[in-house]
Amino acid sequence: MTVSLPRRLVLGGVLATLPGLAWGREMLRFDGLYKKYGVRGMEFSDRVRQLAGTPVDITGYMAPPLKAESNFFVLSSEPLSICPFCESDADWPVDIVVIYLRHVAPLTSAGARVTVSGRLDTGSWSDPDTGFVSLLRLMDAAYALA
Amino acid sequence: MSLRVVLTVGMLAAASAATQAQTIYPLNRADILTGAKFDFKVEFPGAPAEADAKVTIAGRDPAAFFGKPGTFVRNEDGQDYSSYVIRDVSIPTAGAVAVEAGAAKVSWDVYATPAPRKAKNVILFIGDGLSIAHRTAARILSKGIAEGKYGGELEIDDMPAMALISTAGSDSIVTDSANSMSAYTSGHKSCVNALGVYCARNKNTLDHPKVETLGELTKRRLGMAVGVVTNTEIEDATPAGMVSHTRRRSDYNDIVEMFYKVKPDVIMGGGSVNWLAKSTPGSRRTDERDYIKMFEADGYTFAGTSTEMLAAGKAGARKLLGLFNTGNVDGALDRMFLKKGTVGRFPDQPDLTDQVRVSLDILSKSDKGFMLMVESGRIDKYSHSLDAERAIYDTIMLDNAVKVAKQFAAKDNDTLIIVVGDHAHPVSVIGVYDDERPGQTPREKLGVYADAKAPNYSKPNADGYPDSVDVSRRIALNFGTFPDNCFNAKPYLDGENVPAVAGATANTFVANEKNCTRPGSVRMTGNIPFDGNTETHSGDDVLLTAMGPGSDMFHGHMPNVRVFKVIATALGLGE
Numbered sequence: 001m002t003v004s005l006p007r008r009l010v011l012g013g014v015l016a017t018l019p020g021l022a023w024g025r026e027m028l029r030f031d032g033l034y035k036k037y038g039v040r041g042m043e044f045s046d047r048v049r050q051l052a053g054t055p056v057d058i059t060g061y062m063a064p065p066l067k068a069e070s071n072f073f074v075l076s077s078e079p080l081s082i083c084p085f086c087e088s089d090a091d092w093p094v095d096i097v098v099i100y101l102r103h104v105a106p107l108t109s110a111g112a113r114v115t116v117s118g119r120l121d122t123g124s125w126s127d128p129d130t131g132f133v134s135l136l137r138l139m140d141a142a143y144a145l146a
Numbered sequence: 147m148s149l150r151v152v153l154t155v156g157m158l159a160a161a162s163a164a165t166q167a168q169t170i171y172p173l174n175r176a177d178i179l180t181g182a183k184f185d186f187k188v189e190f191p192g193a194p195a196e197a198d199a200k201v202t203i204a205g206r207d208p209a210a211f212f213g214k215p216g217t218f219v220r221n222e223d224g225q226d227y228s229s230y231v232i233r234d235v236s237i238p239t240a241g242a243v244a245v246e247a248g249a250a251k252v253s254w255d256v257y258a259t260p261a262p263r264k265a266k267n268v269i270l271f272i273g274d275g276l277s278i279a280h281r282t283a284a285r286i287l288s289k290g291i292a293e294g295k296y297g298g299e300l301e302i303d304d305m306p307a308m309a310l311i312s313t314a315g316s317d318s319i320v321t322d323s324a325n326s327m328s329a330y331t332s333g334h335k336s337c338v339n340a341l342g343v344y345c346a347r348n349k350n351t352l353d354h355p356k357v358e359t360l361g362e363l364t365k366r367r368l369g370m371a372v373g374v375v376t377n378t379e380i381e382d383a384t385p386a387g388m389v390s391h392t393r394r395r396s397d398y399n400d401i402v403e404m405f406y407k408v409k410p411d412v413i414m415g416g417g418s419v420n421w422l423a424k425s426t427p428g429s430r431r432t433d434e435r436d437y438i439k440m441f442e443a444d445g446y447t448f449a450g451t452s453t454e455m456l457a458a459g460k461a462g463a464r465k466l467l468g469l470f471n472t473g474n475v476d477g478a479l480d481r482m483f484l485k486k487g488t489v490g491r492f493p494d495q496p497d498l499t500d501q502v503r504v505s506l507d508i509l510s511k512s513d514k515g516f517m518l519m520v521e522s523g524r525i526d527k528y529s530h531s532l533d534a535e536r537a538i539y540d541t542i543m544l545d546n547a548v549k550v551a552k553q554f555a556a557k558d559n560d561t562l563i564i565v566v567g568d569h570a571h572p573v574s575v576i577g578v579y580d581d582e583r584p585g586q587t588p589r590e591k592l593g594v595y596a597d598a599k600a601p602n603y604s605k606p607n608a609d610g611y612p613d614s615v616d617v618s619r620r621i622a623l624n625f626g627t628f629p630d631n632c633f634n635a636k637p638y639l640d641g642e643n644v645p646a647v648a649g650a651t652a653n654t655f656v657a658n659e660k661n662c663t664r665p666g667s668v669r670m671t672g673n674i675p676f677d678g679n680t681e682t683h684s685g686d687d688v689l690l691t692a693m694g695p696g697s698d699m700f701h702g703h704m705p706n707v708r709v710f711k712v713i714a715t716a717l718g719l720g721e
Contacts, residue, residue: 037428042472064650083648083653108650110649111656124425
């Protein structure tokens, strides 16, 4: 599947054209991340396994961030009805993707639908600063309003 | 940094007069069952010398009274108070007990449970958030109504004993499911978010003064079998209340460990992600313990689906761990009719009725009786999301589950059955939304008073469910509190309603725009505090119905902690 180049790209909070972003890069969808959601664990889809380590795009909603300015935010398939960073007993949905931007940026698009481009990283990993555990990440990422 | 000193009289010089005590736990007017364990704690302001932090119980030194040494901790957790604690104590004889600490005085009412034991078994059904209007709506949908008369009685209504239960906590007049369940399972009132503890000033949520729960007491005192059965995450407040001690109900990983410590014979619900080792994709644990494997190693049969659960029952399992979803088990409307929610991912989740059947098969093998807690937990969750139809269908499911229990109890008449909400929601049946009325918006469609004709749901199936909620004259079960949201008075056929979504900045919520495009939708300005994202609980009393030995103790108005006292008395749990 291909995707057209988003009109406005935000890199490190600055509107920019990404040299790395081009026609034809792989588009991931939230409903294609896992092939199994069993009570004893989840399994990545074959597509996620194949694309691990390569640049991909995915569209979702930017969750309200931990800090107003960060290189880190959570992407969810639907707008969040909870604010897990605000409430201690609110849980993230199971199928989130954690986004690590290339640079620290003001996360002004919280709540909005965004398309993110970055290198797909898979497997359980704890953020050294926040302790946030994620299964899927986009590294060196940039995003634009979708 | 705190200074830990084992209390020995005269160890520190008395420098000033006796210090004013700040708080004594258990709190004033606590009802305490003889022989039930609790942590005794007194918090003094500041950092008094130990000798000035004088405490007496019934005029005696606490260590002598309880037969156990206490610990004095100055500036506990580095805070501006000091504490005197004796953990895991109990009082063997009934009567009023006066506690004095400086100028502060509290009195406890210690009660015994006279022989003979009245009930062999107790089944405690919790309709989470179950309010009067949920019952009325469930009765209309599942029994029908004509000329003002119902086509039949709900199982939860058709019980001889009844009481009005008030639910306030020690901190507020509107409580949550943790504190309210804790009142039922420990007999002590505590505060919002707390399970099996008093809310002291400890920083660590697991250090607050504990009170023993029904899950622990019935096992320890009488060797009874214990079952904890729900359709929510098993770590959620209501099921957790059977075994847990934490100031913070969201300590899910710790709560799983508490289940492991108590080891109820039957454990069923959702929320498997906190049972998986951290390295398993999807796990929410922070350690490598696989609690499913640990329970299996301890002789439990594990069931991940309804089929496996039924098979385990047939095969004669004596201990069962059933986890049927990574999150909450889907509600009746989604599982049986709409196939939405997570039904696609988890197509073989059990109905609460089958969970109760299998639980009774297993627990009734205990010759010492059993204590079974069954929760229909999404009545509450669907009310929070302003999803009336889903809340009503799960009330009907509760009714069906109670029917199974009543059939079981009819055999020997030695089982006390209790059905109760844990707190109320601000819900009311205000009329019907009638598509025959002119206009498009909810106010135009709403028929009130004489225009509130009986809804036209189809005749319910054998389980009491109409086969569709999408009819032209629908019940208007409305909610008194809500966030900013869009509303068109039609059922949510594509999945549970999401009324509001997180806003761009922390702690703000805005209407879910998806709902704003539904035909006839109107924008409702929220009437709750701005950091709220769902409908809220209310402080109304809830109804309790009961039957079986001991149920005659329920009558009139009773505070929620008295439900514990009735259970304890029916079982003879005291010394």
